Amino acid sequence: MRFSLLLRFCIAVCFISLLHPAYALDNDYRVPINGTVLHFRVRGGNPANPYLLILHGGPGFSSFMFYPWGPALEKNLNVIYLDQRGCGLSQRDSPPSPFQSPDLKRLKGYTIANMIQDIEGVRSFLKVKKWFVLGHSWGGMLGLEYVTRYPEQTLGFIDMDGVISWPAMQQSIVEQCHLRFEQMQQGSAAQKSQGAYLLHILNQTAKEPLSSPVRMASEFQLAMGPANLYFPAGQANAFTKFQAEISKATAPYHVPAEALYPANAPALGLYQNDHLLTRDDTGLLGKVRVPTLIINGKEDGVITPAMAEKAHHGIKGSQLIVLNRCGHFPFVSRPARTAAAILQFAASVNKQRP
Numbered sequence: 001m002r003f004s005l006l007l008r009f010c011i012a013v014c015f016i017s018l019l020h021p022a023y024a025l026d027n028d029y030r031v032p033i034n035g036t037v038l039h040f041r042v043r044g045g046n047p048a049n050p051y052l053l054i055l056h057g058g059p060g061f062s063s064f065m066f067y068p069w070g071p072a073l074e075k076n077l078n079v080i081y082l083d084q085r086g087c088g089l090s091q092r093d094s095p096p097s098p099f100q101s102p103d104l105k106r107l108k109g110y111t112i113a114n115m116i117q118d119i120e121g122v123r124s125f126l127k128v129k130k131w132f133v134l135g136h137s138w139g140g141m142l143g144l145e146y147v148t149r150y151p152e153q154t155l156g157f158i159d160m161d162g163v164i165s166w167p168a169m170q171q172s173i174v175e176q177c178h179l180r181f182e183q184m185q186q187g188s189a190a191q192k193s194q195g196a197y198l199l200h201i202l203n204q205t206a207k208e209p210l211s212s213p214v215r216m217a218s219e220f221q222l223a224m225g226p227a228n229l230y231f232p233a234g235q236a237n238a239f240t241k242f243q244a245e246i247s248k249a250t251a252p253y254h255v256p257a258e259a260l261y262p263a264n265a266p267a268l269g270l271y272q273n274d275h276l277l278t279r280d281d282t283g284l285l286g287k288v289r290v291p292t293l294i295i296n297g298k299e300d301g302v303i304t305p306a307m308a309e310k311a312h313h314g315i316k317g318s319q320l321i322v323l324n325r326c327g328h329f330p331f332v333s334r335p336a337r338t339a340a341a342i343l344q345f346a347a348s349v350n351k352q353r354p
Contacts, residue, residue: 025078028253030089033121035109039089040122041253043070044078050155050346051128052077053119055084055146057137059266059276062088062259065242067249069331072339077132077346084142085110085118086266089255094263110269116146123153132346134158137303137328141281148287156291156349158342161303161328164311165280167210169302173219174206176301177227198226211277213268229301231327242332285314291352292318293345295338297326319345 025044030037040063042051052073056063063081070079083090093106119142123131132155135143140162147157163169181202184195202222208215223229224239231238246260270276292315296308305322312320321341326333 029125031122031125033125034114034117036085036118037091038083038085038118038122040080040082042078042080042126043074045075047078049076049078050350051080051126051131052342052346053080053082053122053131053133055082055119055133055135055139055143056087057139058087058262059084059138059270060087060094060262060264062262064088064246064250064255064260066331068242068245069335069339072335073342076343080122080126080131082119082122083259084139084266085115086269087263089259092263093265093269104272107265107269107272110266111273112142112145112270115142116149119146120150120153129153130155132156132158132349134160134342135162136160136331138163140164140303141279144281144284144288147290148284151289154290155353156293156345157288158293158295158345159311160295160330160338161297161300161308162294162311163303164285164307165282166277167280168282168307170210170216170219170277172304172307173223173229173302174202176229176304177202177219177222180227180229180301194226198222211275213271213277216277223302227301229327230329232297232299232325232333235327235333238327238332242329282310282314285311286316288315288318291345291349293341294318294320295330295341296320296322297328297330297333298322298324299326300328302328 024046025042027042028039029041030039054063054066054070056065062083066081070081073079085091086093130153133143133147135141135158137160140159141164143157143159143162144164147154178199181195181198184191184198187195201218205215205218205222250260267276294308294312294315296303296305298305308320308322312318323330323334323337330338
């Protein structure tokens, strides 16, 4: 009887270990830094390995979107999943409903300068001398700002479908939506009618100034909805599957549902304080002095390969990888290929270090 119970216990332990990989590092932090409280998790296989900071997109998303993919890196890199100021499990200034506006007085701290100091505060807290910085989408712009400000703390920069210029991105969304909606008009009568209606909405949206949050919100809705600019053709339901993967990957950590919802305070604060919608960081490309890898989805209609090429030519000595059958989220559309490229880049940088 006792042997039977012991056997069952051993089987259960083995099963659980398969569900939750054993990490040498799996530490959760919620720390006061730079006038706010930041949440970040550090996960990896060996404390002696290099560290990689992930800067998520948005502004307003969270690091949890990288939890399903992160284990592909964690054997060789200690990954820092940071919830940016106001996001995820960091101190939230957003109201419970996305339809409510936050208190404008609480938005004063949302500046790019503050967010750069937040990042540096995390590095200092963890006592990491130098790290790799990966920025995805909006996180690419934030990462570019950080690595040009703190090159001595940066081993290498990975720009993944990163925003360099908000005006250029808005123009790209309008152009790509226009192409998709014109293609609809080549189909059935119902498709022609829908395409004509969407073109009308798009044309009305494009009349708004680039600085208008209403224009940006409308463009994002068209890009994510009927135009499907974020995922490759034939993957219209990929976002729903992606959300299910996030829920599964975060379940062991008992992450509350509200932490997975996008926060509106960071975006509104950055629009208000730093005029984010007209911000163009193209001039910073020539100031990057660290090894850089640029990864971009070939079918990304938001940050197009042409925009990635511009970043590549602007950053001296950078590498560019354009992934086929891949949209705005390489870690979703091409997870294994994306992880392999990053690990190869990190290994190459480490090999060249004195």
